[in-house]
Amino acid sequence: MSWKRDDSGQPRGYHHGNLKEALIRAALGLIGEKGPSGFTFAEAARMAGVSPAAPYRHYRDRDELLADVAVRGFSAFEADLVKAWDGGKPDAETAFHRLGRAYLAFAHDQPAFYSAMFEAGVPLDANAELRAAADRAFLVLRNAAETLIAALPQGERPPALMMALHIWAMSHGVAALFGRGDAGRRPLPMSASDLLEAGMLIYLKGLGLPPDKAG
Amino acid sequence: MSWKRDDSGQPRGYHHGNLKEALIRAALGLIGEKGPSGFTFAEAARMAGVSPAAPYRHYRDRDELLADVAVRGFSAFEADLVKAWDGGKPDAETAFHRLGRAYLAFAHDQPAFYSAMFEAGVPLDANAELRAAADRAFLVLRNAAETLIAALPQGERPPALMMALHIWAMSHGVAALFGRGDAGRRPLPMSASDLLEAGMLIYLKGLGLPPDKAG
DNA sequence: CAGCTCATGTTAAGGCCCCTAACATGGGCA
DNA sequence: TGCCCATGTTAGGGGCCTTAACATGAGCTG
Known part of the structure; x- marks a missing residue:
């Protein structure tokens, strides 16, 4: 596998390479800051640098994440x-x-x-x-x-x-x-x-x- | 005061008469059913039979309710x-x-x-x-x-x-x-x-x- | 190495929600 | 009687969730 190395590195192409982990990290940050209800699928996606629909390739919905x-x-x-x-x-x-x-x-x-x-x-x-x-x-x-x-x-x-x-x-x-x-x-x-x-x-x-x- | 008696009676005119209490009751029902995050200002308004903006005459926002x-x-x-x-x-x-x-x-x-x-x-x-x-x-x-x-x-x-x-x-x-x-x-x-x-x-x-x- | 396939992206769109602004109604007091 | 303002209403901007249809390219297959 040729990892895209987006563990926090910026440059990436069409594919993220590590979106699931990035979403988890974003969720932890958001929940830590604003509580569980302040966490948003869309914002986690934004933090990971992907479109709002991308997370659905990894989780059925917000609750699953x-x-x-x-x-x-x-x-x-x-x-x-x-x-x-x-x-x-x-x-x-x-x-x-x-x-x-x-x-x-x-x-x-x-x-x-x-x-x-x-x-x-x-x-x-x-x-x-x-x-x-x-x-x-x-x-x-x-x-x-x-x-x-x-x-x-x-x-x-x-x-x-x-x-x-x-x-x-x-x-x-x-x-x-x-x-x-x-x-x-x-x-x-x-x-x-x-x-x-x-x-x-x-x-x-x-x-x-x-x-x-x-x- | 000529109470509109909307403690649960249907017929009312332009004004509700008891909206604040009705909203509280609606909120209790919704929170009881679906948890605090499942409670919605809009749905509470619907339950009380008023428009989605009406609750804002009684509470600054959802959190205040x-x-x-x-x-x-x-x-x-x-x-x-x-x-x-x-x-x-x-x-x-x-x-x-x-x-x-x-x-x-x-x-x-x-x-x-x-x-x-x-x-x-x-x-x-x-x-x-x-x-x-x-x-x-x-x-x-x-x-x-x-x-x-x-x-x-x-x-x-x-x-x-x-x-x-x-x-x-x-x-x-x-x-x-x-x-x-x-x-x-x-x-x-x-x-x-x-x-x-x-x-x-x-x-x-x-x-x-x-x-x-x-x- | 060419080409295909499918996992993983993207955009578009519907539906619901929060909240504000501007407008409407009518209950109760002067 | 008539006016005022508390309490409604509609309209609308912006955000989120989720799905559908489409795009890209990584890696297998021959």
């Missing part, structure tokens, strides 16, 4: 979570708090991905890959929950799935309500990351788990 | 929460669990309001009334948190604001991720309401508060 952004977002998210969890080393509690910080860091640093994944109204079954990618990301939380639970005595163990859902709910709640600093939202007495960490410590204590050893 | 919906939503929300809390009777724990159920019931039964309030991207300072209404609703949670905290011994009391933020975050997380049953979201092993209740019980236990006496 959004769903693709969400898929890629879940994959990146999963990768971040896996890295943060790091197999539960050096111990489950430390790793778990890294996981919480990674969750919020993703929501904060990749607002466009996070929006597409959770706030754009993309139905999870829009795309077969989408649900799979979302499930893989959730599985990281679930595995972490299972590892933590294993430290509890038999008979005091909550269902791992329920615990994972609690973790996710609180993380998402903090991220959605307080995660993006200055966006016309509520001022906080502490950072969103610290708020989540404190909440998770209380929750884990409620389960009977020991507090973390490191901040 | 959305903000008004959010204001009304926060007021209704506050009223529901106040009623559920009911002054903390007969005891704080019982009242608190009523509060949690009321939160989810609102998100579930008034999805249009909830969307406009939390998911439509309406900035809180779009409207002076908006922030005030949101603050009043949050204050109910904060007061509940304060009452619960008062049962703890001195020196073990967390900041009430932080606790209220945790409660809100988990409630919103559950509502946003799992609150609307079949909307292409994730299947749950339990109802969203039970999930939240279980999470809150664990959280309260982590704070050292006694479990609720009634289910």
Whole structure:
């Protein structure tokens, strides 16, 4: 293949060479700036330097592009979570708090991905890959929950799935309500990351788990 | 005033008589059906039986109507929460669990309001009334948190604001991720309401508060 | 290397939406 | 009774989504 090298280089002929990727990048930029509803198929095309009809060669419609952004977002998210969890080393509690910080860091640093994944109204079954990618990301939380639970005595163990859902709910709640600093939202007495960490410590204590050893 | 009585009655002359309310109702219906981005100024006008330009006599633009919906939503929300809390009777724990159920019931039964309030991207300072209404609703949670905290011994009391933020975050997380049953979201092993209740019980236990006496 | 084919572009056009400007109506007060 | 202005209306510019019909050229095939 003789790539047209339009990864950001200008000169191109009739064909773009990398339009799909260029559209994704444009969509991320627009969603990050103006929210999911501020993203426009036509403007993404303009940014990529093609006509408004060109994107339809790669996506059935605007929603399909959004769903693709969400898929890629879940994959990146999963990768971040896996890295943060790091197999539960050096111990489950430390790793778990890294996981919480990674969750919020993703929501904060990749607002466009996070929006597409959770706030754009993309139905999870829009795309077969989408649900799979979302499930893989959730599985990281679930595995972490299972590892933590294993430290509890038999008979005091909550269902791992329920615990994972609690973790996710609180993380998402903090991220959605307080995660993006200055966006016309509520001022906080502490950072969103610290708020989540404190909440998770209380929750884990409620389960009977020991507090973390490191901040 | 000789009301035109167009609260839903058809016959009207040149003037509608109640267009603002009719637009709000139309907006709620559309948002409930198709999400915040599916709501259209033009379609709301059509539903109210007026021309597409008429709404501009009552709202500067589409966003201002959305903000008004959010204001009304926060007021209704506050009223529901106040009623559920009911002054903390007969005891704080019982009242608190009523509060949690009321939160989810609102998100579930008034999805249009909830969307406009939390998911439509309406900035809180779009409207002076908006922030005030949101603050009043949050204050109910904060007061509940304060009452619960008062049962703890001195020196073990967390900041009430932080606790209220945790409660809100988990409630919103559950509502946003799992609150609307079949909307292409994730299947749950339990109802969203039970999930939240279980999470809150664990959280309260982590704070050292006694479990609720009634289910 | 010539020629064909089909993926990937383009332009044109219909339909809907947001919003503004200019005009129309009639409810309620002077 | 008659006037005013809040609240309607129509007309129109500009943008977006999407489809249809047409154009280009990259790479295979012989």
